[in-house]
Amino acid sequence: MAISFDAALGIHPQALLVRTKRAxxxxxxIANADTPNYKARDIDFRAVLAAQNASDVAPVKLDVRRNGHQSGLVNPDLAAELLYRNPTQPSVDGNTVDMQREQAEYAQNAMAFQASFIFLNRKFSGLLSAIKGE
Structure with missing residues (x-):
């Protein structure tokens, strides 16, 4: 009997990719918190995963002949996935980064990444035990 990794692992491999890009x-x-006129951006995690789940077609792969190219679920330039954040209190210099919010979002994203990673680790441990017959 063949093991279907897609069925066994669920959405978690794709979630790790999106969480990495969001981080x-x-x-x-956070790095541009003091840059004048910098506009804070974010990825709508749920929308990206919903779009991935809705399409039965595999994501378009990029030509990775150059070192700077990447392939995967999220387009490297993130043009469609990136959204501008609505500032609660924009600064005088036009910067829309709210450090407390960015740090909280980063910490929440890191915890969700860790949860998916632990889930995958336990799934692989279970599959390895099943293969060994333990």
Whole structure:
């Protein structure tokens, strides 16, 4: 009997990819907290995963002949997935980064990443035990 990794692992591998990209975006916001006219961005995690689940077609892969290219669920330039954050209190210099919110979002994203990673780790341990016959 063949093991279907897609069925066994569920959405968690894709969730890890999106959480990784979201961590990059949030870290970029934090790094640019003092940059004039910088507009905070974020990824709508649920929308990206919902779009991935809704399509039965595999995501379009990029040509990765160059080192800077990436492939995967989220487009590297994130043009469609990135949204501007609505500031609660924008600064005088036009920067829309709220450090407390960015840090809270980053911490929440990190915890969700860790939860998916632990889930996958336990799934692989269970599959390994099943293969060994333990």
């Amino acid at each position: 990059e975006v949030l870290a970029n916001n």
